[in-house]
Amino acid sequence: MRIRLETVAITMIFALIDDGHFSARWSFVLDCENSRDPVPECREFVEYLSPCCETSVAPDESIRELARRLSETYQIRGRDALHLAIAETSSCDYLVTCDDRLVRQGERLQEQGVLTVHLINPVDFVQEV
Numbered sequence: 001m002r003i004r005l006e007t008v009a010i011t012m013i014f015a016l017i018d019d020g021h022f023s024a025r026w027s028f029v030l031d032c033e034n035s036r037d038p039v040p041e042c043r044e045f046v047e048y049l050s051p052c053c054e055t056s057v058a059p060d061e062s063i064r065e066l067a068r069r070l071s072e073t074y075q076i077r078g079r080d081a082l083h084l085a086i087a088e089t090s091s092c093d094y095l096v097t098c099d100d101r102l103v104r105q106g107e108r109l110q111e112q113g114v115l116t117v118h119l120i121n122p123v124d125f126v127q128e129v
Contacts, residue, residue: 006098009122010049013096016129017052026053027086029079055090062089074114076105084109087117095119 017024034046057063066085070076076084080102087095095117097103106119120128 006122009126010096012126013122014049014052022129023054024052025055025057025086025090025092026050027057027083028059029082029086033079057086057090060089070109070114074105074109076109080105084115084117084119088115092117094125096122096125098122 013022014024016022030046030050034043034050037043037046063082063085066089067078067081070081070084071078080099083095083097083102084106095106097119098121100121103119103121106115106117109115110118
């Protein structure tokens with residue numbers, strides 16, 4: 001049930017993006033993760049949504065440095081640290097994710113003043129906005 005709710009919420013978020021209410025960013029990490037998805041239908045769905053994003057973030061030194069700091073200082077795992085670093089260095093207001101642990105880590109880092117980006121579950125995002 002939760003996966004269905006999150007899928008509906010994500011679809012709603014992309015509809016809001018498509019209508020111009022929000023903008024989104026794509027990243028090299030999302031490309032990598034999507035290419036490894038073993039479910040063809042899921043890969044195709046993500047590929048279908050990706051053009052809705054306003055920009056695509058490429059790797060750079062500021063992302064690498066922040067990801068390294070998040071990993072070494074705050075014990076954030078590799079790709080999670082990259083997602084956070086990309087959102088933060090790209091001045092995103094929100095990082096929408098279904099990963100509860102990442103949301104909790106992001107909230108902790110935001111409370112500590114390490115990050116300004118707000119991490120949120122897609123269902124909560126739709127309810128909030």
